[in-house]
Every structure is written in structure tokens, then in C-alpha cells.
Amino acid sequence: MFAEKTVLRIPGPTPVPPEVARAMGHAMVGHRSSEFSALLAEVLADLRALMQTSGSVAILAGTGTAGLETALLNLVQPNEEILSVSTGNFGDRFADIASRVGATVRTLSYEWGQAARAEDIERALAEQPGVKVVLVTHCETSTGVLNDVRAIAEVVHRRGGYLVVDAVSSFIGAPLPIDEWRVDVVVTGSQKALGLPPGLTLVGVSGRAAERMKEIPRRTLYFDLVRYFKDAQVDTTPFTPPVSLVYGLQASLALLRQEGLQQAQRRHLLLRDMTRAGVRAIGLPLLVAQDADASPTVTTVGLLDFDADAVRKVMKSELHVAIAGGQKHLAGKILRIGHMGYIDAGDVLHYLACLETALAKTGHAAALGAGVAAAQEVYLRHAHTGH
Numbered sequence: 001m002f003a004e005k006t007v008l009r010i011p012g013p014t015p016v017p018p019e020v021a022r023a024m025g026h027a028m029v030g031h032r033s034s035e036f037s038a039l040l041a042e043v044l045a046d047l048r049a050l051m052q053t054s055g056s057v058a059i060l061a062g063t064g065t066a067g068l069e070t071a072l073l074n075l076v077q078p079n080e081e082i083l084s085v086s087t088g089n090f091g092d093r094f095a096d097i098a099s100r101v102g103a104t105v106r107t108l109s110y111e112w113g114q115a116a117r118a119e120d121i122e123r124a125l126a127e128q129p130g131v132k133v134v135l136v137t138h139c140e141t142s143t144g145v146l147n148d149v150r151a152i153a154e155v156v157h158r159r160g161g162y163l164v165v166d167a168v169s170s171f172i173g174a175p176l177p178i179d180e181w182r183v184d185v186v187v188t189g190s191q192k193a194l195g196l197p198p199g200l201t202l203v204g205v206s207g208r209a210a211e212r213m214k215e216i217p218r219r220t221l222y223f224d225l226v227r228y229f230k231d232a233q234v235d236t237t238p239f240t241p242p243v244s245l246v247y248g249l250q251a252s253l254a255l256l257r258q259e260g261l262q263q264a265q266r267r268h269l270l271l272r273d274m275t276r277a278g279v280r281a282i283g284l285p286l287l288v289a290q291d292a293d294a295s296p297t298v299t300t301v302g303l304l305d306f307d308a309d310a311v312r313k314v315m316k317s318e319l320h321v322a323i324a325g326g327q328k329h330l331a332g333k334i335l336r337i338g339h340m341g342y343i344d345a346g347d348v349l350h351y352l353a354c355l356e357t358a359l360a361k362t363g364h365a366a367a368l369g370a371g372v373a374a375a376q377e378v379y380l381r382h383a384h385t386g387h
């Protein structure tokens with residue numbers, strides 16, 4: 001009966017809104033047609049507005065990782081020394097991508113669950129004056145930390161550097177205005193807060209980073225951003241784009257326009273605060289201790305002194321709610337809940353109730369309803385003030 005029922009509360013892919021699913025069923029059009037050119041022009045203009053930049057935006061077929069690799073292939077000279085800041089699994093992967101595209105990678109790593117500190121980055125840059133490009137993950141999806149990109153951008157910019165931000169799991173959920181914060185490259189993916197299936201990566205680039213890219217030897221054909229930007233000026237793409245996903249993106253951006261970016265960000269903060277209050281009331285620890293360091297899009301429960309995956313299994317097999325487990329050394333020790341995209345306050349009450357139920361079912365003395373009640377109180381407090 002419920003073979004296909006899974007309520008996705010993992011940190012991506014996320015549920016696809018019906019409006020977006022319908023849009024992707026649009027009849028196929030040629031990618032050199034006037035219809036597609038109009039579609040592309042509209043979504044690129046919307047994306048520039050969302051990324052808050054007068055710079056350039058490209059849409060490529062590929063997932064977030066392809067976007068990160070694209071950013072580095074275009075911005076970093078072969079053998080150039082760069083600084084990669086890592087607060088978890090995705091930060092480590094970003095460093096790996098950088099070394100594979102030929103950079104000499106210096107790393108600044110933090111314990112999982114800790115946020116990066118701008119003053120550490122400032123010190124690292126003072127010790128390594130050759131470094132011009134800095135990489136950072138905005139929301140570290142493996143831990144649920146949200147790094148303070150605004151403060152980091154300030155120290156990088158003070159030294160004339162370029163900041164590349166992995167915003168795969170934070171885009172829309174947390175503010176990241178490229179021009180105001182003087183960020184240079186922002187990369188995201190379609191399957192997170194945008195509520196699309198996986199398959200698109202979006203890369204936003206500041207004007208000065210776009211200028212630097214023109215000086216870098218071209219060493220990739222498909223991922224050549226300079227070409228994407230040039231073609232975008234005449235409303236086209238270098239290669240066949242994933243047309244159906246771009247129709248889906250148009251619908252997703254229309255939903256965001258209806259809600260408003262600031263309201264969407266407030267909603268994500270509310271979902272975070274409800275979730276954290278619920279987890280605390282259930283009596284479970286939060287990996288990210290400080291609310292200020294906690295991502296509005298992912299909440300991490302743990303470290304747990306019991307088998308976290310057994311709880312997840314009951315949630316999935318009996319209650320049809322999928323949440324994620326830990327990665328690498330945190331496997332089995334944490335639970336990760338994704339609350340980004342097409343998710344509202346009622347969904348939080350539902351997954352907290354299911355979590356409490358699964359905990360009780362796996363032999364943990366959980367006070368049933370305590371987490372839900374705490375989240376309801378947060379909701380009512382915020383609803384009272386209009387969020």
C-alpha cells in the first residue's frame with residue numbers, strides 16, 4: 001500500500017512542489033528556440049535578483065559538486081596556493097576538488113559541529129600571504145553548522161582575496177547577498193531549498209571574479225563559465241540545457257517570488273527554532289550547541305549514546321518519514337533532519353511526533369508529545385508576532 005510513500009526530511013533531495021512537478025511536464029521545446037530563450041532570460045534575471053548581484057549567473061546541467069568543480073576550474077590558476085576552510089564532510093570534499101583541479105591546498109579544519117571563525121581565517125591568510133582564493137561551506141550539511149560567511153568575506157576581502165562559497169544546502173534558506181557581502185562565487189544545487197529534482201547547478205559570480213576568470217587558462221570545455229556568461233548575454237547556452245528542469249526552475253522561482261525571499265528566510269529560521277526546541281524538549285542533545293551557529297536548513301541531533309540508525313529505520317519503515325544519519329565517523333551517532341524548501345511548520349510537528357514515536361518504539365523513555373508541545377509553543381510565539 002505505502003510502497004511509494006516517503007515523506008522526505010533528509011537534507012536533499014527535498015519534496016518537489018506540485019507546481020514545479022507540473023511545470024516539468026511542459027512539452028519539449030528546442031533549446032535554440034525563441035521560447036527557450038525567453039525562459040532562460042527570465043530565470044537568469046530572477047536568479048541574479050535572488051543572489052543579489054549585478055554580476056553573472058550560469059545554469060549548468062550537473063549536481064552541486066559539478067558547480068563547485070566549475071567554480072574552481074574557472075577561478076583558480078593551476079598550482080595556485082589556496083585556503084580551504086573545512087567544518088565537516090563537504091568542506092573536506094571541497095578541498096579534494098581543489099587539489100584535483102591542480103591547486104596547492106592549505107586547509108583550516110574544525111572539529112565537526114564547530115563553526116569556522118573569521119579571526120582564524122585572517123590569521124591563516126596573514127601566515128600565507130600567497131593565498132588569494134579562499135573556499136568555505138555556508139551550511140555544512142554533515143553537521144548542521146552555518147558558517148558566518150559575512151564575517152569571513154570581510155577578512156578575505158580586506159586582503160584582496162576571492163571567496164568561493166558552497167551554498168548547496170543554504171541557498172534561499174539563509175541570506176547570502178553576493179554584492180553586499182562581497183562574496184565572489186556562490187554555488188548551489190537544484191535539489192535543496194529550490195525544491196527541484198537533482199540535476200541543475202547554479203553558479204553566481206561577482207563582477208571582479210568574472211574578470212579574473214578571463215585571465216585563467218581555459219582548461220575545460222563543458223564547465224567553461226566565460227562561455228556560459230557570454231552566451232547568456234544573447235539568451236542562450238553553450239550546450240543542450242536540461243530544458244525540463246529549467247521549466248521547473250521557473251516555477252520554483254515564481255513560488256519564491258510569491259512568498260518573498262525575506263519571508264522564506266524567516267520561515268526557515270522558524271523551522272529551525274521549532275525543531276531545536278522540540279529536540280531539546282525530547283531530551284536529546286544538539287550537535288551544534290549555539291543557536292547562532294545552527295543552520296536554518298538542517299538540524300543535527302546527537303551525539304547519541306544509542307544506535308541512531310535503529311530509530312531512523314522505524315521512522316522510515318513504519319511511519320514513512322525519511323531522515324538522514326551521520327556521515328563518516330558520525331555514522332550511527334547522529335540524526336540529520338532536513339527542513340528546507342517545500343516544508344512548513346506543520347511538517348515540523350509531524351516529524352517531531354514521528355521521532356518521539358520511533359524513540360519509544362526502540363526502547364527509549366521519551367515523554368510522548370513533549371517535543372511537539374515545545375515546537376508548538378515556538379510556533380505560537382512567532383505566529384503572534386507574524387514570524
Ligand SMILES: Cc1ncc(COP(=O)(O)O)c(C=O)c1O
Pocket residue numbers: 011012063064065066090137139140141166167168169189198
Ligand atoms: C554543502 C554541500 N556541498 C556539496 C554537496 C554535493 O552536492 P551534490 O550531491 O548535489 O553534488 C552537498 C550535497 O548534499 C552539500 O550539502
